[in-house]
Amino acid sequence: MNDWIEICRVDDIPVLGARRVRRPAGTDVAIFRTESDRVFALLDRCPHKGGPLSQGIVFGEHVACPLHNWAIALEDGQARAPDIGCATRFEVRVEGGAVSLLASELATLAIDDADAAAALAAARKVIAIASA
Numbered sequence: 159m160n161d162w163i164e165i166c167r168v169d170d171i172p173v174l175g176a177r178r179v180r181r182p183a184g185t186d187v188a189i190f191r192t193e194s195d196r197v198f199a200l201l202d203r204c205p206h207k208g209g210p211l212s213q214g215i216v217f218g219e220h221v222a223c224p225l226h227n228w229a230i231a232l233e234d235g236q237a238r239a240p241d242i243g244c245a246t247r248f249e250v251r252v253e254g255g256a257v258s259l260l261a262s263e264l265a266t267l268a269i270d271d272a273d274a275a276a277a278l279a280a281a282r283k284v285i286a287i288a289s290a
């Protein structure tokens with residue numbers, strides 16, 4: 159499926175920094191730019207205790223979580239040993255300097271239970287109105 163949506167330009171992301179992408183539901187997504195202009199996207203939640211990875215320090219192709227300094231690989235979200243955990247990774251496309259993410263992943267990956275319950279409740283309400 160081709161549901162890429164343009165989020166920003168590479169130049170909108172600071173070198174060795176990050177920006178956050180808000181979603182209709184669920185935790186924000188952090189998009190990172192390395193020194194060599196590679197761009198990666200991870201859920202903005204550390205697999206340790208939920209620290210905001212977008213506020214971390216990017217080094218090489220890792221980000222150091224601002225809370226307890228775990229090193230998370232930008233490529234796959236894996237914590238560096240001896241720590242164990244994985245941040246949800248999102249596909250990124252960079253074309254002509256434009257950074258795009260998949261709308262289908264933004265809508266579905268790592269959507270919290272609370273958000274899912276709210277979405278379900280909203281859907282039930284619509285169903286109730288429709289059948290009244």
Ligand code: FES
Nearest residue numbers: 204207209223226
């Ligand atoms: S919350 Fe990220 S290292 Fe603890």
